[in-house]
Amino acid sequence: MAAVARRLISRGFPLSPRLCRLASGVIPGVPRALDDVVRLDHLRRLPPDQILQIWASHHADKRELAASALEEREFSLLRARGGESGSFIWPLKRGGGHMLLFSQFSSAHSMFAFTALEDYRRSPELAPPWLSVLLFDELLDDKGLALVRAEADADRLTKDEVENLLSLVRRFYGTDDYDKVWAFNHFQKRFDIDAYISSV
Secondary structure, three states: OHHHHHHHHHOOOOOOHHHHHHHOOOOOOOOOOHHHOOOHHHHHOOOHHHHHHHHHHHHHOOOOEEEEEEEHHHHHHHHHHHHHOOEEEEEEEEOOEEEEEEEEEEOOOOEEEEEEHHHHHHOOOOOOOOEEEEEEOOOHHHHOEEEEEEEEOOOOOOHHHHHHHHHHHHHHHHOOOHHHHHHHHHOHHHOOHHHHHHHO
16 A cells, blocks of 8 residues: 555655555554564564653654553553453543543454444444554563554544543553443443543
């Protein structure tokens, strides 16, 4: 896709921002390995602090991306809890109110995939992806850290929203606030949506 986009641009064809993002490889909801995102062989030769610096700067000025890093304990917790309680809803403040996003976790791909709850209710198979949060464990064994990347449809989410949603995934799957995710998945009578939304 990127090669096709470069050829079109070199011949003077304008590309839409959406096509340029697709050409750059940012497609929310698509599973990928860390090697699809960065040169993993290069990162393996660097110390952890330098990896973190490169990872942060690589994502800093891209409006459809956000990134963070996890220690092994938090990574294991997010994966285990994602597998145990794979679905959740996320309030997204818009204007004077909010809308809800819905996420599902794929253990096979270590990925949270987000879509609009209304779209999911209408047709789960056709609901367009808004965001994916990918957990990469390729550096855990030798560097002691896991990298996390949020990839968004920039036509649907702002950079601040992407960063906030990534932070919320870490909060609700990686801290004591997980009780809300657990209740949503396993005991919905105990899930108080109004209290949850006001806490976010």
